[in-house]
Amino acid sequence: MALLDVKNLGISFGGLRAVNAFDISIKKEQLYGLIGPNGAGKTTVFNLLTGVYKPDTGKVALDGQDITGKKTIDVSKAGIARTFQNIRLFKKLSVLDNVKVGLHNKHHYSTIEGILKLPNYRKVEKEMDEQAMELLKVFNLDQSAHLEAANLPYGQQRRLEIARALATEPKLLLLDEPAAGMNPNETGELMDMIRFVREHFHMTILLIEHDMKLVSGICEELTVLNFGEVLSQGKTSDVLNDPQVITAYLGE
């Protein structure tokens, strides 16, 4: 059974049909790519999946559970985590605290316990510290754990955003242009990292990307969007050789 099953998803902004009749089906532990020209509606699809927008039509099911039109916070609890095209970190918090915010819903103690620093506070905070440090280690950020997130170099900020998303222990990870602004070297490292995340966390990943080298290098299946509609869908090699895709997006 598919982990993410989307049927006939659509939304209009005024007279503009931003996304129309969008279907996608992603299997567990698959690396899936969503590509298309600028303004095709890729990020809108992400926003529909994560509850930022409510779809006009269609159904979204995650692991058999209907999450259509749910609020962002409930989508997060259901198991979808995302990163953003323009990095959105908690800039003034430390790197460690950024990840700990991601762990927020996995560890609990009451406000009173926190203010009075009761034993449960110490115990849970210690667990959170350890778990967060482990994640940071995976992403090679443990050296910078106590730096302000805003002071990290660009590439590390991207990694931290992925670490924070993974801290929520999602079933599905959405990456919105993870390679944006990276040079070929960094993109290469990113590809290795995405592969590693998939294997290490048994993660299912859906990513938006413009970098064709990255897409053809790691994605097993692709969906191409154009003007809000699915242009082509299937195995990466088939899609990239589809004449329609070449005309609309890749160029001759």
Next chain:
Amino acid sequence: MRKMKKMKKMSKSTRSSLITYGIAVVAFVIMQVLISTGNISSLLEGLMVPLCIYVILAVSLNLVVGILGELSLGHAGFMCVGAFSSAFFSKCMRDVITVDGLRFFLALLIGIAAAAVFGILIGIPVLRLKGDYLAIVTLAFGEIIKNLVNVLYIGKDANGFHFSTKDVLSLNMDADGTVIVNGPQGITGTPQDSTFLIGFILVLLTLFIVINLVNSRDGRAIMSIRDNRIAAESVGINITKYKLMAFAISAAMAGAAGVLYAHNLSTLTATTNNFGYNQSIMILVFVVLGGIGSIRGSMIAAVILTLLPEMLRGLSDYRMLIYAIVLIVMMLFNWAPKAIEWREKNLSFLKLRKKKEAVK
């Protein structure tokens, strides 16, 4: 190695908060010694409780402005709620509960609870707004609270309480009834239970709650909303809940300051200067000049800017001029890029430990 680092980190935040408590305690002890040896003018001595009030107000507003990152201009309104609800209670209970300490403690709880309830009631609709809009609406709510108190008449006679929003006569009381809240004349005859010691204890409690809240799971959630609301939502932070929490806790603390204020004076009236926008903006000035988000800064700024006008009284007309200059200098020192650069270069020894840790 990792463990060591973690312990260092723990002790770093603990050390920082210990310094803050330390400054408060030392200041208190110095003032107490000066007072008991009679080395201080009675005017300055009378300023001790207001000093505590302003510190509590500044630190609590910093929770909304600095930690939650929303601009609120209605802080004095919550202080007003705390002041009037507690003064009302104290006046009614003056002859029933004769133990001053107990009566004040109950009044304090009532003032805090009333302000917190108002904080939640106002917060629910208002916190949907952001930035300037939120500032304007909170400003309006602060004024509404103050003006409502000014038209409130409450009397008590053998039949119980009487309410009116017109005048004393329309209370329709028996001849033996007493007016408790008398519209613009406010409440007179509140027992003067506030002392410097009580004020200081409340300051410490405020610091304790805000500092520990910031270092807890809830505090992180609140700060994540400040830094990036959309990202906070995407990792499953309940925005409404945490905004409301910060707002209500801040209002409750302002309520406590109001209780101190009400029990420091024999006559309690609501004017622009004590519960109006003038006061709200004054508190905001403490927060901004002390450094938004810096608890210690708010405390120090509140003390300096409350004491300064009194210390400079001898200079008569030049007093406000110097006050204004101090405001500008503090502003530059805290916020100007060049000043920050200079501070980092020349005062770096204060942050030496922090840097060492970062390099490791």
